[in-house]
Amino acid sequence: MKVLVAGDGGYIGAVLVPFLRAGGHEADGLDLGLYDGCDLGVMPAGVGAGPPADIRDVTAARLAGYDAVVCLAALSNDPLGHLNPAATYSVNLAGTLCLARAAKRAGSQRFIFASSCSLYGAAGSAGVAEDGELTPLTPYGETKVLAERELSRLAGDDFSPVCLRNATAYGASPRLRLDIVVNNLTAAAMTTGEVRLESDGTSWRPFVHVEDISRAILATLEAPRQLVHDQAFNVGRFDDNLQICDIAGLVRDASPGSKITFADGAGPDVRNYRVDFAKLHDTFPDLALHWTVQAGIDELVSAYAQHDLSYDDFVSARFVRLRRIRELLAAGVVDDALRRTTDGTLPGAGFRAPEFRTPGNTVSSSAAAPAS
Ligand SMILES: NC(=O)c1ccc[n+]([C@@H]2O[C@H](COP(=O)([O-])OP(=O)(O)OC[C@H]3O[C@@H](n4cnc5c(N)ncnc54)[C@H](O)[C@@H]3O)[C@@H](O)[C@H]2O)c1
Numbered sequence: 001m002k003v004l005v006a007g008d009g010g011y012i013g014a015v016l017v018p019f020l021r022a023g024g025h026e027a028d029g030l031d032l033g034l035y036d037g038c039d040l041g042v043m044p045a046g047v048g049a050g051p052p053a054d055i056r057d058v059t060a061a062r063l064a065g066y067d068a069v070v071c072l073a074a075l076s077n078d079p080l081g082h083l084n085p086a087a088t089y090s091v092n093l094a095g096t097l098c099l100a101r102a103a104k105r106a107g108s109q110r111f112i113f114a115s116s117c118s119l120y121g122a123a124g125s126a127g128v129a130e131d132g133e134l135t136p137l138t139p140y141g142e143t144k145v146l147a148e149r150e151l152s153r154l155a156g157d158d159f160s161p162v163c164l165r166n167a168t169a170y171g172a173s174p175r176l177r178l179d180i181v182v183n184n185l186t187a188a189a190m191t192t193g194e195v196r197l198e199s200d201g202t203s204w205r206p207f208v209h210v211e212d213i214s215r216a217i218l219a220t221l222e223a224p225r226q227l228v229h230d231q232a233f234n235v236g237r238f239d240d241n242l243q244i245c246d247i248a249g250l251v252r253d254a255s256p257g258s259k260i261t262f263a264d265g266a267g268p269d270v271r272n273y274r275v276d277f278a279k280l281h282d283t284f285p286d287l288a289l290h291w292t293v294q295a296g297i298d299e300l301v302s303a304y305a306q307h308d309l310s311y312d313d314f315v316s317a318r319f320v321r322l323r324r325i326r327e328l329l330a331a332g333v334v335d336d337a338l339r340r341t342t343d344g345t346l347p348g349a350g351f352r353a354p355e356f357r358t359p360g361n362t363v364s365s366s367a368a369a370p371a372s
Helices: 013-023 078-083 086-104 139-154 180-192 210-222 244-254 278-283 293-306 311-315 321-331
Strands: 002-006 026-030 068-071 108-114 122-128 160-165 166-168 194-197 204-209 229-233 241-243 259-262 273-275
Touching: 013 026, 013 210, 068 086, 068 210, 078 086, 078 139, 078 321, 086 108, 086 139, 086 204, 086 278, 108 139, 108 229, 139 160, 139 244, 160 210, 166 180, 166 210, 166 293, 180 204, 180 244, 180 293, 180 311, 194 229, 194 244, 210 229, 210 278, 229 278, 241 244, 244 259
Parallel strands: 002 026, 002 068, 068 108, 108 160, 122 273, 160 229, 166 204, 194 259, 204 273
Antiparallel strands: 204 241
């Protein structure tokens, strides 16, 4: 199968594209390149390597010949959505729909949309399924709800949108993110000795390894149409619904000498939900999601050690999407709508945000505001 992955230059894309290729598919990318050079290790050959392209401008001609399109391209987390809600709507909603309409016109039969469990918002601890109420708490979550709804309207005999509501990702990727909670807390423990929580740690959240997201995408690409046509699936494992304080304990134990600390005034986080993944596992009985959060933390500890992740790396813009976007805005290479103002090379990643360095060499883990 020939697959176009929009957003191949991001955290998930850098794992997904090699995964699809290893599965025998031809996978190409399309990306605005916002995080070019923001790497831990070496990007796989031919991934995130195309010229900058914006999903808001994609035409059917660009997508000719692709059997399927995967949309990972997005402004991908809650704090980023708050920075500029209009840009988040423009990319995550208008951009997704522009890509989907172009894919449909081009004759691509399947469109896999990277949605998010964050559209369940504050569903609480009961374990919400796909038909549960959607109560997004942020502009980011709202765009996922609206994009799902509009994609469903495009469904037809020759076009099958599939919405994968991914849990919050974790795990190593060459295009690492440290603004997602497991990755962040593990990096904090290793570079500062503190597993620092901004909340009281009681809220529930579902987690899924980045490779298991890739596994689910592959399964939905290869599935018979009637299994997935115009369907939404929660992507994760029920056992990886954890409270943030559970994650903190696992991270502390994996990073000897570290201790759990709380930010001043840390209270409950309103984003609180457990998710039911039965539909995915019932529909795909052979789909084995391999990873546990514990195994993912161990993997991250090894990856950070192997690549000498330092305190300066941790507080830089390189691995935190919000800081990187602020860096690009300050350099004038993207405008307020996050459109590229130049086709040239973006400024090198590595900018250090001094406001994140606090007395005692500890780090505000506002970067840990869990994205999803
Ligand atoms: N990482 C998670 O925890 C998680 C969880 C649930 C859902 N998701 C969804 O999965 C997708 C991928 O997430 P990620 O963690 O890889 O994000 P990421 O920020 O690492 O990657 C997103 C990619 O999209 C590209 N992009 C942004 N705007 C673009 C545009 N206008 N045109 C073309 N490319 C553009 C960026 O350059 C980047 O390479 C997103 O849609 C996100 O909402 C992620």
